[in-house]
Amino acid sequence: DVKVTQSSRYLVKRTGEKVFLECVQDMDHENMFWYRQDPGLGLRLIYFSYDVKMKEKGDIPEGYSVSREKKERFSLILESASTNQTSMYLCASSLEDLWGGSGGNEQFFGPGTRLTVL
Amino acid sequence: EDQVTQSPEALRLQEGESSSLNCSYTVSGLRGLFWYRQDPGKGPEFLFTLYSAGEEKEKERLKATLTKKESFLHITAPKPEDSATYLCAVQGMDSNYQLIWGAGTKLIIKP
Numbered sequence A: 001d002v003k004v005t006q007s008s009r010y011l012v013k014r015t016g017e018k019v020f021l022e023c024v025q026d027m028d029h030e031n032m033f034w035y036r037q038d039p040g041l042g043l044r045l046i047y048f049s050y051d052v053k054m055k056e057k058g059d060i061p062e063g064y065s066v067s068r069e070k071k072e073r074f075s076l077i078l079e080s081a082s083t084n085q086t087s088m089y090l091c092a093s094s095l096e097d098l099w100g101g102s103g104g105n106e107q108f109f110g111p112g113t114r115l116t117v118l
Numbered sequence B: 001e002d003q004v005t006q007s008p009e010a011l012r013l014q015e016g017e018s019s020s021l022n023c024s025y026t027v028s029g030l031r032g033l034f035w036y037r038q039d040p041g042k043g044p045e046f047l048f049t050l051y052s053a054g055e056e057k058e059k060e061r062l063k064a065t066l067t068k069k070e071s072f073l074h075i076t077a078p079k080p081e082d083s084a085t086y087l088c089a090v091q092g093m094d095s096n097y098q099l100i101w102g103a104g105t106k107l108i109i110k111p
Helices: none
Strands: A004-006 A010-013 A019-025 A031-038 A042-051 A054-057 A064-070 A073-078 A087-094 A113-117 B003-007 B010-014 B019-026 B030-038 B045-050 B056-059 B062-066 B070-075 B084-092 B105-110
Touching (some): A004 A087, A019 A087, A031 A064, A042 A073, A054 A064, A073 A087, B003 B084, B010 B019, B045 B062, B070 B084
Parallel strands (some): A010 A113
Antiparallel strands (some): A004 A019, A031 A042, A087 A113, B003 B019, B030 B045, B056 B062
């Protein structure tokens, strides 16, 4: 079974702090994603990475950065946390299979990190 | 513009009362349509991938079907443990790995 783990289930930080959210997957997936999920807004993509050291902006990258130094690990960084970044953060991974023939495009999610910024 | 709309927003059923959830999509060439289940406070759990119209997949009390414009998630004789939010997502042919997500249907099964 695919397993995606996230470093914390719950996190409380203060405005202006630098926050690191870590995600690790154990299935040798090429692609990794960071989403945030807010009531009424659904899942929104922050950043994704299709290879080590490669990254692309998603729909809402402002205020965030990412790092992927190893294939299995993808980190989300809030350089200076703000109260509007209070949210549920979800990490996901998927195989690289552009044509979907072998079902490689499904994303598998971690348990989520509930971040509160005070 | 690629778009996914799920209906209804919420659905309350009695245990054993079968029903269907709808996912309508607009995408420039479908690469795949995905169904997920999400329990409160947890990450989405992958259920099914559908690739072409006419395709069907089943898992326990759930059956997903696909047409050229929509997908249905049929729930047969549901149990209280089937209560969750069900999410639908699509990937278009010109998508660089990204999925377009629906807002979800919150399903409540009363015993």
